[in-house]
Amino acid sequence: MPTQQFIENHLQQIISNSEFFQKVKTEVSDEEMKNQLTDVFSLKHNEGDMNMLTLLAYSPKRQVNMFMSVYPLLKGNVVKLKVEKVYEWFNQVEATIICSVGDFEFAFFATDYYANKQSYSVGNELEIELAALACQFEEAQRGFTFEGQQAIDWLAKMGEQPTYNDKGEVEPIHFSMEKLVAYINHDEKCPDEAEFQSPISHISSTSLLKIDFYKGDIVIHRDDETDAEIVVPIYFRKDFFSNVQESDPVRGWLWLTGQLSI
Numbered sequence: 001m002p003t004q005q006f007i008e009n010h011l012q013q014i015i016s017n018s019e020f021f022q023k024v025k026t027e028v029s030d031e032e033m034k035n036q037l038t039d040v041f042s043l044k045h046n047e048g049d050m051n052m053l054t055l056l057a058y059s060p061k062r063q064v065n066m067f068m069s070v071y072p073l074l075k076g077n078v079v080k081l082k083v084e085k086v087y088e089w090f091n092q093v094e095a096t097i098i099c100s101v102g103d104f105e106f107a108f109f110a111t112d113y114y115a116n117k118q119s120y121s122v123g124n125e126l127e128i129e130l131a132a133l134a135c136q137f138e139e140a141q142r143g144f145t146f147e148g149q150q151a152i153d154w155l156a157k158m159g160e161q162p163t164y165n166d167k168g169e170v171e172p173i174h175f176s177m178e179k180l181v182a183y184i185n186h187d188e189k190c191p192d193e194a195e196f197q198s199p200i201s202h203i204s205s206t207s208l209l210k211i212d213f214y215k216g217d218i219v220i221h222r223d224d225e226t227d228a229e230i231v232v233p234i235y236f237r238k239d240f241f242s243n244v245q246e247s248d249p250v251r252g253w254l255w256l257t258g259q260l261s262i
Helices: 003-016 148-157
Strands: 019-028 036-045 050-059 064-074 077-088 095-101 104-110 125-139 143-146 173-176 182-184 193-199 201-208 211-222 229-237 249-260
Touching (some): 064 249, 201 229, 229 249
Parallel strands (some): 125 229
Antiparallel strands (some): 019 036, 036 050, 077 095, 125 249
């Protein structure tokens, strides 16, 4: 939703209905403070699998709690990964983490960076609870077919001969995309966002801020040699794909988040 609509309709409600979550002393920067060591408070607006986290930093100069950020805090699946790079945001309480699992490199927004900066050090191996929020979500193409001369040309590339039906017509060649897994980042400035395609499983209903969501598992990586998979839950508004079913191929655009597994 537009930022102004979110501020007017939800922000005050989120803060007033939140519970104290965590307090740490860490360095913070904003328009008035630069590398200021101060108290940072987090407030949790608890709604089950989907929550909202608000960060406040105390300003010694103004003697007020400065609003720093608010973002979703999602229940995820634990994945063991290695930290490759850390892109700390200007405010010093948020960061995007570049990580790897084997040869697969990807990124996530660390929802607990403000409290666990030392853990997110390059080279560390961590158990991270990953979850995705869909920015765009829809049914994916299930497959395609080559017919006639197109089928003959394809078979020729494979060194094979066409087969014919009783009418003397070339048998079509069918390709299924129902099990296809793809995960592609297109923007270096936002490495924690990616285009994806995957079959979906374990679909359930949830909500956040009185908006209805679905939650389902997707695969963001499959190792060709071992068939090991990285599976994360994705949360998407029900009106994105209201009649989604188990095993449907889905695609879209997501934002990947993570936090240290407790």
